[in-house]
Amino acid sequence: MSVNADIVKKIGHLARIKVKQENLQPLAGELNVILGFVEQLNEVDVEGVEAMSSVIPSTLRTRADAVTDGGYADKITSNAPISEDNFFMVPKVVE
Numbered sequence: 001m002s003v004n005a006d007i008v009k010k011i012g013h014l015a016r017i018k019v020k021q022e023n024l025q026p027l028a029g030e031l032n033v034i035l036g037f038v039e040q041l042n043e044v045d046v047e048g049v050e051a052m053s054s055v056i057p058s059t060l061r062t063r064a065d066a067v068t069d070g071g072y073a074d075k076i077t078s079n080a081p082i083s084e085d086n087f088f089m090v091p092k093v094v095e
Contacts, residue, residue, distance in 0.1 A: 003031040 005024035012019035073086035
C-alpha cells in the first residue's frame with residue numbers, strides 16, 4: 001500500500017489533526033517507510049512460535065484470598081493527626 005498526500009489529509013481529518021499543506025508530502029514519505037517496515041515483518045516465518053506477553057517468563061505474584069482478622073481500626077488511625085470514630089479527618093479541599 002502506498003500513501004499519498006490525499007490519504008495523509010484524510011488520516012489527519014480522521015485523527016482530528018490539522019496538517020499543513022507543506023507537511024503532506026513529508027508525512028506521506030514517513031508513513032510509506034513505516035508501512036514498508038510492517039510489510040517486512042509480514043515476511044517473517046512465525047509458524048510454531050508461541051505468543052508471549054513479555055520477553056522474560058514471569059508470573060503475577062498473588063496473595064491468598066483469605067479473610068483477615070481486621071477489627072483494629074483504632075490501631076490504624078492512632079498515628080493520624082486528626083481522627084474521629086476510627087475515620088481519618090482531612091481538611092476540606094473544595095470550597
